[in-house]
Amino acid sequence: MDNDIINADYTAGGKRLNPLRSGIDRLAGAIRLTDALQSNALASTARMIVLGLAFLAGVLAWSSGILPEILSLKDDVLYLLNQHLFMVAVSGGLALLVGLPLGILLSRPYMLKYAEALMQILNVGTTVPTLAILALSMSVLGIGTVPAIFGLFVATLLPIVRNAYAGCQAVAPHLIESATGMGMTPGQILRRVEIPNALFVMFAGIRTAFAINVGTVPLAFLIGAGGLGELIFQGIALNNFGMMLAGALPVALLAVLVDFVLSQAQFWLVPKGVNPLR
Amino acid sequence: MIRLEDLTKIFQTPSGDITAADRINMDVPEGNICVLLGPSGCGKTTTMKMVNRLIEPTSGKIFIGGEDVTSKDPISLRRSIGYVIQQIGLFPNQTIEDNICAVPDLLGWDRKKSRTRAGELLEMVALDPATFLGRFPKELSGGQQQRVGVIRALAADPPVMLMDEPFGAIDPINREVIQDEFLRMQKEIKKTIMFVSHDIDEAVKMADKIAIFDAGQLIQYDSPDDLLAHPKNSFIADFVGGDRTLKRLRLIRVEDAMTKDPPRVTADDTLDKAVNLMEEHGHISIVMVGPKGRARGVVYLSDARGKKGKVGDSHDKLPVSVHVGEDLRTAVSSMFMHDEASLACVDSDGIYKGYVTQRGITHLLGATYRDQ
Ligand SMILES: Nc1ncnc2c1ncn2[C@@H]1O[C@H](COP(=O)(O)OP(=O)(O)O)[C@@H](O)[C@H]1O
Ligand SMILES: [Mg+2]
Numbered sequence: 208m209d210n211d212i213i214n215a216d217y218t219a220g221g222k223r224l225n226p227l228r229s230g231i232d233r234l235a236g237a238i239r240l241t242d243a244l245q246s247n248a249l250a251s252t253a254r255m256i257v258l259g260l261a262f263l264a265g266v267l268a269w270s271s272g273i274l275p276e277i278l279s280l281k282d283d284v285l286y287l288l289n290q291h292l293f294m295v296a297v298s299g300g301l302a303l304l305v306g307l308p309l310g311i312l313l314s315r316p317y318m319l320k321y322a323e324a325l326m327q328i329l330n331v332g333t334t335v336p337t338l339a340i341l342a343l344s345m346s347v348l349g350i351g352t353v354p355a356i357f358g359l360f361v362a363t364l365l366p367i368v369r370n371a372y373a374g375c376q377a378v379a380p381h382l383i384e385s386a387t388g389m390g391m392t393p394g395q396i397l398r399r400v401e402i403p404n405a406l407f408v409m410f411a412g413i414r415t416a417f418a419i420n421v422g423t424v425p426l427a428f429l430i431g432a433g434g435l436g437e438l439i440f441q442g443i444a445l446n447n448f449g450m451m452l453a454g455a456l457p458v459a460l461l462a463v464l465v466d467f468v469l470s471q472a473q474f475w476l477v478p479k480g481v482n483p484l485r
Numbered sequence: 486m487i488r489l490e491d492l493t494k495i496f497q498t499p500s501g502d503i504t505a506a507d508r509i510n511m512d513v514p515e516g517n518i519c520v521l522l523g524p525s526g527c528g529k530t531t532t533m534k535m536v537n538r539l540i541e542p543t544s545g546k547i548f549i550g551g552e553d554v555t556s557k558d559p560i561s562l563r564r565s566i567g568y569v570i571q572q573i574g575l576f577p578n579q580t581i582e583d584n585i586c587a588v589p590d591l592l593g594w595d596r597k598k599s600r601t602r603a604g605e606l607l608e609m610v611a612l613d614p615a616t617f618l619g620r621f622p623k624e625l626s627g628g629q630q631q632r633v634g635v636i637r638a639l640a641a642d643p644p645v646m647l648m649d650e651p652f653g654a655i656d657p658i659n660r661e662v663i664q665d666e667f668l669r670m671q672k673e674i675k676k677t678i679m680f681v682s683h684d685i686d687e688a689v690k691m692a693d694k695i696a697i698f699d700a701g702q703l704i705q706y707d708s709p710d711d712l713l714a715h716p717k718n719s720f721i722a723d724f725v726g727g728d729r730t731l732k733r734l735r736l737i738r739v740e741d742a743m744t745k746d747p748p749r750v751t752a753d754d755t756l757d758k759a760v761n762l763m764e765e766h767g768h769i770s771i772v773m774v775g776p777k778g779r780a781r782g783v784v785y786l787s788d789a790r791g792k793k794g795k796v797g798d799s800h801d802k803l804p805v806s807v808h809v810g811e812d813l814r815t816a817v818s819s820m821f822m823h824d825e826a827s828l829a830c831v832d833s834d835g836i837y838k839g840y841v842t843q844r845g846i847t848h849l850l851g852a853t854y855r856d857q
Contacts, residue, residue: 388647391560
């Protein structure tokens, strides 16, 4: 069931994005798969192969003169990376701060009447391509960093809210009954029973959300917010392969890194008794 | 200890009002197990959940130890009542230790004290603390989880326990084992327990008193034996089943039904003496005991009559005996199995204590009907 939620988000995410986004998606998916197989010897073999391929790519890049070209763009890369990370951190952080409490709030029994309707809207929302979200954001807020962050925030928010809600909904009613029956207050039930038991599903949502976020930030360039997308799109426009790679490689690395960090957090923060990975 | 006065619950639903509990009056004495019994939907759970205020009564009063709990703070009330449900409800995110300590933690007990108690409680249900304290619920079998569910409810030593079909989800063999284990525990802890069941056999086995419900009404509230012997109306008679007389057999222990200080012979006695004793008592057989009084063999009147010699040289093997602590159901079943009209009763050391006969048992069961 947990996996269905992850996968559902994945296919939805994959379908609506440009090749780069879905490439990152697939890469992140592959990494996630290797994580799931952590206890498996296959995983270490897979890592070795990835490392080997990376090394070969490096050799190839150097010999074809692309790597030196990338290195010459170092200052630009660092400046844009900074912008890029800022957008990820602010939009993602805000989405977490708003999304988790919102999802939990919607799962309260007294919200039941509104929650289902709102979830329907959110589900429709997730089918809107992120590029369209950015464009809509721009049409309201103009160009620049603020509309970009706002658009990213919205795109990131949806999976977080949805999974936080679904995770809390999925907590077995008899757990809540026995917690109530032994004299826990609603707050204690939330902290000691509901959140720990929903955490794995919540994390699945967070990982999906950040995969979408990191995959969408390069598009922020299109509404004038800069970031590494600038190098990618200009590299494509100028047919400058090195410049494109100088943007694409850090973007890809960032996606891998973010998902790795989140997968580790999921592995260690979700209690062992309810963590299928442990 | 627990007293319900005119307790009523009416659920308002879109399809009309449902009276789940209709002016229930009952009193559960301290240290008793009271089983709420009845067909599905008759209001057992509703009645029980009003006691710890998981359901608010529409009207009526509930007293626990003389105190009206309908006006008490529900949170502290619930912390003072053990609660066990059929789905167990162990928290999967917590270790067995933390699960057991859930209520002590809510009550702010000293951590060391509660963890020590968790280990002791596990031992009470024959689970090794060293193995189980650190495990998670999913690493336990259903029966083990249910045991933990029960001791978790006992952790803060509440005087009152509410148990809603606690053994309902366990397979029949394990259920018997857990029931026996629980009854042994109850002998020590003497809690006042409300226990919901839909299984008449479980009720007869566990209950000091049984309350049978039908459509929200308490129809009969009696001891198991009275209930089986004198069902108040045809609903009760149907519910307890056509074999209710046989069910009563479970309630009577061999010890209480046997004829004590029976005649006996030893190996050194003559067959003449054996025959005389049997004729004097009108028996067709007599038990031979060893020097310490252990049942060793049997002499039949038909074999011994007219013979000379010692009992020790011409006795038969005792075909079967029954322990005094068993119930009459076991005794009767042995009698039928071995085609014996009477059965020697022995204690744990094998000492011959008395005998039961088919006629005696029939008479005993009949006595309560004739009293009417
Ligand atoms: N929350 C509720 N809302 C409406 N009706 C209920 C509710 N809880 C129980 N009932 C109804 O009350 C009756 C008694 O239910 P319950 O006490 O659960 O029965 P039992 O435990 O004996 O099977 C049933 O008809 C049931 O449908
Ligand atoms: Mg019930």
